[in-house]
Amino acid sequence: MKLPSExxxxxxxxxxxxxxxxxxxxxxxxxxxxxxxxLKIDRETFLTLVPFALSPVPFCPTGFYYxxxxxxxxHPYHAAGLxxxxxxxxxxxxxxxxxxxGEMVLDLCAAPGGKTTxxxxxxxxxxxxxxxxxxxxxxxxxxxxxxxxxxTNALVTNETPEKLAKYFPGFFDKILxxxxxxxxxxxxxxxxxxxxxxQTHVEQCAMKxxxxxxxxxxxxxxxxILVYSTCTFSPEENEQTIEAFLQTYDDLELLSIEKVHGIQxxxxxxxxxxxxxxxxxxxxxxxxxxGEGHFVAKIKKTGPSPSWNGRYAQSNxxxxxxxxxxxxxxxxxxxxxxxxxxxxxxxxxxxxxHCPNFDGLKVxxxxxHLGEAKKQRFEPNHALALxxxxxxxxxxxxxxxxxxxxxxxxxxxxxxxxxxxxxxxVTVDGYPLGxxxxxxxxxxxxxxxxxxxxx
Numbered sequence: 543m544k545l546p547s548e549x550x551x552x553x554x555x556x557x558x559x560x561x562x563x564x565x566x567x568x569x570x571x572x573x574x575x576x577x578x579x580x581l582k583i584d585r586e587t588f589l590t591l592v593p594f595a596l597s598p599v600p601f602c603p604t605g606f607y608y609x610x611x612x613x614x615x616x617h618p619y620h621a622a623g624l625x626x627x628x629x630x631x632x633x634x635x636x637x638x639x640x641x642x643x644g645e646m647v648l649d650l651c652a653a654p655g656g657k658t659t660x661x662x663x664x665x666x667x668x669x670x671x672x673x674x675x676x677x678x679x680x681x682x683x684x685x686x687x688x689x690x691x692x693x694t695n696a697l698v699t700n701e702t703p704e705k706l707a708k709y710f711p712g713f714f715d716k717i718l719x720x721x722x723x724x725x726x727x728x729x730x731x732x733x734x735x736x737x738x739x740x741q742t743h744v745e746q747c748a749m750k751x752x753x754x755x756x757x758x759x760x761x762x763x764x765x766x767i768l769v770y771s772t773c774t775f776s777p778e779e780n781e782q783t784i785e786a787f788l789q790t791y792d793d794l795e796l797l798s799i800e801k802v803h804g805i806q807x808x809x810x811x812x813x814x815x816x817x818x819x820x821x822x823x824x825x826x827x828x829x830x831x832x833g834e835g836h837f838v839a840k841i842k843k844t845g846p847s848p849s850w851n852g853r854y855a856q857s858n859x860x861x862x863x864x865x866x867x868x869x870x871x872x873x874x875x876x877x878x879x880x881x882x883x884x885x886x887x888x889x890x891x892x893x894x895x896h897c898p899n900f901d902g903l904k905v906x907x908x909x910x911h912l913g914e915a916k917k918q919r920f921e922p923n924h925a926l927a928l929x930x931x932x933x934x935x936x937x938x939x940x941x942x943x944x945x946x947x948x949x950x951x952x953x954x955x956x957x958x959x960x961x962x963x964x965x966x967x968v969t970v971d972g973y974p975l976g977x978x979x980x981x982x983x984x985x986x987x988x989x990x991x992x993x994x995x996x997x
Contacts, residue, residue: 543568545729546739553775556812560829567828572730575630575833576614577604577656580663581692582973583624591971592619599833600803602633604663607832618943621952621993622973623690623928628656629731631826631833632773635720636660638799638824638838639769643668645715646896650703650758653680655687657720662693670894672714674699674706685907686993689925692974694881695894698907703757709903710761712847716768717758721751723772723779727835730828748778755787759794762843767797770839777812780837781820785813793845798822799838804831808839853899855908859883863890863915870913870920874965877934884908888915889923924990927967927976937966939978939985951975954994957985 545568554561576596578588585604589596594612599605607630614620615627636657641647643666649658653675662671673688673696675681681700688696699706724744725735755770762768770787772779788794796819801807808823810816826836864883867890871878881892892910900908911925932938939959941948947957948970960983968978968985977988 543729543733543736545736548741549726549739552741556775556777563829564827568730571610572834573630573832574608574610574612575599575605575633576608576625576627577602577633577660578606578625579623579659579691580604581667582622588624592625593617599630599633601805602630602637604660605630605633618948618952618970618975619973621690622970622975623692624973626656626659626687626691629728629834631727631831631836632656633660634805634824634826634836635718635769635771635838636664638840639716639718639767641665641669641671641716644895645669646713647671648706648710648714648717648758648761649673650706650717650719650754651675651722652720653677653684655684657718658684658696659687659691659693661718662688662691662696665695667694668895670695670697670896672697672699672706674701676700676702681906688907689911690928692929694892694910694929696907697894697897697900697905697909699900700904700906703754705903707757707760709852710898711850712761712763713850713852713898714761715763715766717762717766719754719758719768719770721747721754721770721772721779723747723751723774724776725773726775727773727828731834744774744776744778747774748776748783751779751783752786755783756790759787759791759843762847764843764845764847766843766847768841768843770841772837773835774837775835777809780825781808781810781812781817781823782814784808784823784839784841785815785817785820787841788817791845793843795842795844796820796822797840797842799824799840806830808837855882855884855893855897855899857882857884859885859890866915866918866920867912870922870965873936874922875930875935877930879910879912881909883912889913890915922965922977924976924988924993927974930967930974932967932969932972932974935967937963937980938969939966939980940969940972941975943970949995951978951987951989952995954987954989954991956987959983959985
């Protein structure tokens with residue numbers, strides 16, 4: 543890999559004796575990781591079930607390294623949302639924020655959703671997580687990953703930080719700012735980041751990061767926690783951005799992050815004021831642990847915040863639509879969904895707990911997408927299937943992960959069964975994969991067209 547000469551000079555100047563160890567990592571294989579989904583499966587069952595050789599990521603209880611020759615993204619368990627493929631160092635960030643069930647949480651720069659899915663799993667689908675992404679194309683991938691993980695308490699928005707700051711002053715208990723950055727820590731993983739790199743780009747990113755942090759500050763409750771992270775090495779975007787943030791607001795306390803398993807402190811000599819407390823931040827270096835580059839800071843807001851005086855979302859669903867959904871629920875499910883319902887035209891959603899009114903915001907997903915009302919009948923959405931357990935439905939069709947039928951289902955083909963039971967949940971080794979409708983011995987396939995495989 544050809545690194546920019548200006549980047550090499552800069553890192554040699556910053557790292558001094560460490561530089562040769564740092565640069566040697568560019569000749570090594572990158573680490574591959576995945577995180578199992580505790581909303582769907584526990585650790586022991588997961589390790590018994592999956593056919594890959596795995597070893598634990600020491601700083602993430604749900605994380606594992608896998609060998610480069612494995613292809614977990616192509617396995618049906620990935621489609622069932624049993625795990626998320628994620629760069630191992632990136633797993634550390636959500637562990638630092640660690641939200642609790644029932645809290646109000648914001649992931650401000652959330653796509654593609656690795657950290658969102660990790661945070662939401664910690665919340666056990668209780669409370670509210672707003673996952674925001676400013677780029678319209680990237681927000682679609684974010685929404686799909688949330689769906690696959692079976693997350694029901696997420697509001698996915700496609701907004702600017704400024705708009706959200708006006709909407710949610712003093713609203714959140716916990717905020718993650720996984721800031722857009724120059725991506726130096728991902729050079730091994732993403733060669734495009736190398737092409738984009740310049741010192742000017744670094745400085746532009748630092749300016750943008752400071753602005754995003756100002757917006758996040760407005761939205762944090764008194765006593766709330768903000769975690770800031772980047773996947774870059776540059777002090778301008780890391781130590782110096784946090785230093786400037788602390789200088790701007792006098793009611794912020796930089797909290798210490800535990801440094802174990804090769805995680806290093808931030809460097810005070812890289813701040814503008816030789817700020818000693820910056821050593822409470824954490825740096826993940828590729829020459830100190832098995833993973834790419836990351837920086838993480840944890841900050842508490844100690845001063846008062848404006849109190850949020852917005853309204854909560856009210857149901858807007860017609861009696862007809864509710865009746866059609868409840869009829870479907872009685873015929874197909876063994877469980878009742880008791881959340882407030884919300885309709886976007888013919889599409890029905892079950893809102894998260896304490897969901898704020900979102901009129902005027904660009905909302906891509908409002909909690910759990912239950913399905914669509916179609917001419918006196920209700921058609922369930924893929925998201926509902928992935929949020930259920932087999933015992934939540936009257937009928938299911940279980941396919942073995944290595945069977946021809948499973949492959950046929952993922953391709954969108956019909957399956958012969960010999961029965962006539964109507965809607966059923968198609969599962970893989972007992973884990974929901976999607977819907978099928980069994981009519982006259984044939985299961986019509988409702989696996990979404992955009993997710994189907996071509997092999």
